[in-house]
Amino acid sequence: MNRNLSVLILVLVAGLGAGATFFLQYATAPHISAEQRLIESRNLLDMLLPGSYDNQPLDQPLALKDVALSSSTLLGGYLATVGGKPSAVILRSQTIGYEGTIELLIVIDVNGKLLGVKTLKQSETPGLGGKIADQPNPWLQSFIGKSRVDPADSGWALKKDQGQFDQIAGATVTSRAVVSAIHDALRYFDEHQPQLTGSGQ
Template identity: 30%
Template sequence: MKSFKETIINAFLMSFFSFFSLSTVVLVKNITSYQIKNIKEKEKNIFIKQVIPKSMYNTFDKKFFFVKNKLLGDKKKHSLWLLFKAKKAKAAIVESIAPDGYSGSISILVAAYFNGKIIGVRVLSHKETPGIGDKIEISISNWITKFKNMNVVDLKDKKFLLKKYGGEIEQFTGATITPQSVTNAIKRTVVFIKRLPLIFSL
């Protein structure tokens, strides 16, 4: 009988400590995930201030939405900020994906007016090759700033090809896939922004 009781007690203790350990792991994971999400949101806000002028950031009202559209690179929900002046929507900032980067998906942030004129672009995250493909980062080179004030006509706009393919976009030494992938994503995203007045009846 004593052996049976000991077995029950041991089983209870093992179950308790297993449950406690699992709960601790889940709690730590949730806390870590929350912190990572907060850090990413703070970084995103920093980039938002970079893709639009300071005067625009301070004087335009911003409304946030989640949107899904194939032009944004995947089937996930993407962040969208509509920018209003005097209660009228003037432009938008959209988080988008270049799914065909050399080393995987590249996350970007694009700001543009509804007529297709680009206000600014920044890369949020990527896994491109250091020293080659990472020139898409503003901290590495000013390549991404060259899109400012360019105008996207439609999805067939040939300006948004690398110069070696007859377009106006500079490539990197030793890299063509990364810059063309980002360029294509920017073009698609701006086309999406141009369609927003119809989607939202602005």
């Protein structure tokens, strides 16, 4: 009898512990989810100027998923609007660098000008291609204001390849990959602007 009672008490204690753990996870899950969304939102939207959007772009994903381009892949995107009118398109792009994949965030205004580029993920060589993830990043900032036609297609290359852009020192492969991915994104935007901004619906 004592043994049965001990087993019963043990089962009850274990059940109470499991129930308390479940309740705690259930109660805190919305808060954790909200915090994760806030962090993701800040990470994805910090290149948009204050006042340049008044919607929640993450709630307006674009119908993009694994769109293969010439040198990169578009993983997805979002639309920023102000007063109900499109103001910018945010594209997530993935390309192959020297050590592996590089994931970029590329922000383009409705006129096709680049508002900003940042690295979300990378595995490049520290101190060389890994500099692509530095924040702030003067090399990535040098692309701001460029568009598909400025420079012309032939200019979207490194200077050592007869293009217009400097490279990250010691990181030719990384630099080429990023320049090509940015050019891909601008070209895609130019060719699909009505669908991306909703003005073609």
